[in-house]
Structures are given as structure tokens and as C-alpha cells.
Amino acid sequence: MAERAPAPPPRGAPRVRTATRYHHRPAATTAAGPAPRRSLVRGDEWGRAAPSLPPSLPARFGSFRLPSAPLGSPLPCMAAAAGGEGAGPCAFWRRVSGAEERRLLELLAYGLVALGAGAALLLRFVPMPYGRYSSARFGCPLPARPAWALQELPSLLVPLALAACGAAAGRWPNRVLLGGFVLHYLHRALVFPFLIRQGKPTPFFTFLLALLFCVYNGYLQGRSLSNYAEYPSGWLKDPRFVAGFIGWLVGMAINIHSDHILRNLRKPGETGYKIPRGGMFEYVSGANFFGEILEWFGFALACCTIESLAFALCTLFILGSRAKQHHQWYLEKFEDYPKDRKILIPFVY
Numbered sequence: 597m598a599e600r601a602p603a604p605p606p607r608g609a610p611r612v613r614t615a616t617r618y619h620h621r622p623a624a625t626t627a628a629g630p631a632p633r634r635s636l637v638r639g640d641e642w643g644r645a646a647p648s649l650p651p652s653l654p655a656r657f658g659s660f661r662l663p664s665a666p667l668g669s670p671l672p673c674m675a676a677a678a679g680g681e682g683a684g685p686c687a688f689w690r691r692v693s694g695a696e697e698r699r700l701l702e703l704l705a706y707g708l709v710a711l712g713a714g715a716a717l718l719l720r721f722v723p724m725p726y727g728r729y730s731s732a733r734f735g736c737p738l739p740a741r742p743a744w745a746l747q748e749l750p751s752l753l754v755p756l757a758l759a760a761c762g763a764a765a766g767r768w769p770n771r772v773l774l775g776g777f778v779l780h781y782l783h784r785a786l787v788f789p790f791l792i793r794q795g796k797p798t799p800f801f802t803f804l805l806a807l808l809f810c811v812y813n814g815y816l817q818g819r820s821l822s823n824y825a826e827y828p829s830g831w832l833k834d835p836r837f838v839a840g841f842i843g844w845l846v847g848m849a850i851n852i853h854s855d856h857i858l859r860n861l862r863k864p865g866e867t868g869y870k871i872p873r874g875g876m877f878e879y880v881s882g883a884n885f886f887g888e889i890l891e892w893f894g895f896a897l898a899c900c901t902i903e904s905l906a907f908a909l910c911t912l913f914i915l916g917s918r919a920k921q922h923h924q925w926y927l928e929k930f931e932d933y934p935k936d937r938k939i940l941i942p943f944v945y
Contacts, residue, residue, distance in 0.1 A: 755818030762822025843894020882919025
């Protein structure tokens with residue numbers, strides 16, 4: 597028996613309206629075969645013809661839905677155009693964020709410690725080709741000022757770029773700690789190079805190693821603090837943070853003051869080397885190295901991350917070896933060099 601078309605709604609029944617779209621009215625079937633298709637009708641006419649759309653309609657013609665989003669928020673296409681999900685550098689860092697990158701940072705931290713230990717062992721036999729130990733064997737010489745600025749710059753720019761995309765960069769402990777790291781390299785990259793007076797040229801090999809190290813460590817510290825390090829709400833009042841921050845601040849002050857003493861050893865027109873005096877140089881030969889080591893161990897205590905501790909240990913290995921070289925050089929160069937002056941740690945070593 598042939599199926600009949602749905603009966604029209606009784607007079608006075610509420611009209612069911614749909615979005616104004618055009619649909620094909622389902623073809624009726626008769627004993628002689630399918631009835632000819634009717635012309636296209638408007639969606640609101642469907643509402644007058646039947647209280648609900650035939651269930652076969654979405655399967656035949658599909659359905660159209662607007663993207664669901666909170667009122668006032670941009671649509672996905674707008675977010676993508678603005679550098680949101682699926683576009684721009686921040687989208688890349690969101691995609692790689694997770695357990696795998698966290699494990700990568702840990703491995704890089706272990707690698708940084710191994711790098712520092714290996715460099716300390718090597719420096720026992722080969723002096724660091726920099727400053728008074730420069731040699732043409734390590735590549736063509738580069739002007740001291742631009743070489744120093746360029747090699748230190750990645751440790752300033754990389755963390756800033758990562759902070760713009762990091763999930764944790766908006767938290768105050770992370771801001772303060774990352775700011776301390778950036779402040780150090782702001783001085784080292786954009787202030788210190790222009791204070792150099794008669795710096796010796798930097799061999800290209802030394803410049804390249806320093807550049808790669810700053811990229812490596814800039815990513816390690818910047819990514820850890822901007823995306824993964826988590827701290828309780830009262831961390832800025834925690835004794836570990838307070839003690840570490842004081843150590844960082846005092847160490848940075850010693851480092852800057854010691855560099856100032858070294859720059860002013862020679863008067864205008866003078867050449868050669870002199871015995872540094874004043875400040876922490878009254879106690880150790882590597883006063884500037886001592887300040888930087890203290891600075892980064894204070895930073896590690898304030899951060900309490902494996903990445904910051906790895907950086908502090910690497911600094912200790914490399915600068916400790918350089919301080920020993922300097923101390924031996926002073927003893928050989930100057931007969932009146934103070935015999936009670938230690939190498940790196942006052943009254944200890």
C-alpha cells in the first residue's frame with residue numbers, strides 16, 4: 597500500500613519554524629512508482645507542512661552548524677589569523693609542550709653539567725683562548741665589542757621570546773626569576789661590551805662556542821621558567837627564594853664591581869697588565885668569577901629547578917678552571933703578587 601504524505605497540522609496549531617533554507621520535499625511513492633519530485637520549497641514552508649523535518653533529510657543534505665564559542669570570543673578562523681591555535685610560533689610551542697619536552701629539558705640539563713665538567717678537564721691542559729690567552733690557532737680574530745655582544749645576545753632574546761608563549765610566564769614567581777636571568781644578560785649583551793676599552797680580539801672559534809652555549813642555555817632556562825616550573829602562591833616569601841635572591845643580587849654586584857676594577861687598572865695610554873686591587877680582589881684572584889658563580893648558585897636556590905642547578909654547576913666548573921689559570925699566571929708574572937690571596941673562594945680555595 598502506498599505511503600501517504602504527512603497530513604497538514606490542524607487549524608490553530610502552533611507553527612514550527614526552522615532556519616530559512618531550501619530543502620527538497622521528500623518524494624512520495626505510489627503503486628506506479630516514485631512520484632515526480634516537487635519544486636524546491638522554503639524551510640518555513642516545511643514548518644507549515646509538518647511539525648518536524650523528516651529524519652532522512654540531514655543524511656541526504658547534511659546539516660550546517662555555526663562554530664560554538666563563548667559570546668564575545670573570536671571564531672577559530674579569526675584566532676588562527678591572529679596567530680592563535682594552528683598558526684604562529686606560539687602555536688608551535690603549544691604543540692611541543694608536554695612530557696616529552698619536559699624530559700628533553702632534563703636531558704639537556706644533565707648534558708650541561710657534563711659539558712662543564714668536560715670543559716674543566718680540557719682547560720687543565722689548554723687555556724681558554726680568550727683575552728690574554730688569545731691565539732690565532734683558534735680562528736680569525738673578531739673585534740671584542742661586537743663579538744661579545746653577539747655571543748651573549750641569545751641568552752637575552754631566546755628567553756624573552758619563549759616567555760611570550762609560555763603557559764607559566766604570567767605567574768609572579770616565574771616572572772621574577774626569569775627577569776633575574778634576563779637582567780644579567782641584558783647587562784652582559786648590551787652594556788658590558790660597550791664598556792670594554794682595549795679588549796683583545798676574540799678568536800672566531802671562541803666566539804662560536806660562546807654563541808652556541810648561550811642559545812643552548814637560553815632555551816634551557818627560558819623554557820623551564822616560562823612553561824614548566826610551578827611554585828606555590830607564597831614562593832616569593834619562601835626562605836629558599838629569599839636567600840637565593842640575596843645571593844643572586846650580591847653575586848651580580850660583585851661581578852659588575854670586579855669588572856669595573858679590571859677595566860680601570862690601566863690609565864689612558866698605558867699598556868700591559870697590573871695586579872688588581874680592591875673589592876673582592878683583596879681575597880681572591882678570580883673576584884669577577886667568584887661573583888658570577890655566587891650569582892648563579894643563588895639563582896639556582898631561588899628557582900629550585902634541575903635546569904638552574906645544572907647551569908650553576910657548569911659555571912662553577914668552567915669559571916673555577918679559568919680562575920686557577922689566572923692565579924697561576926699572576927704568580928708567574930708578578931714577583932710581588934700577594935701570597936695569601938686565594939684562587940676563587942675567600943679564605944678557602
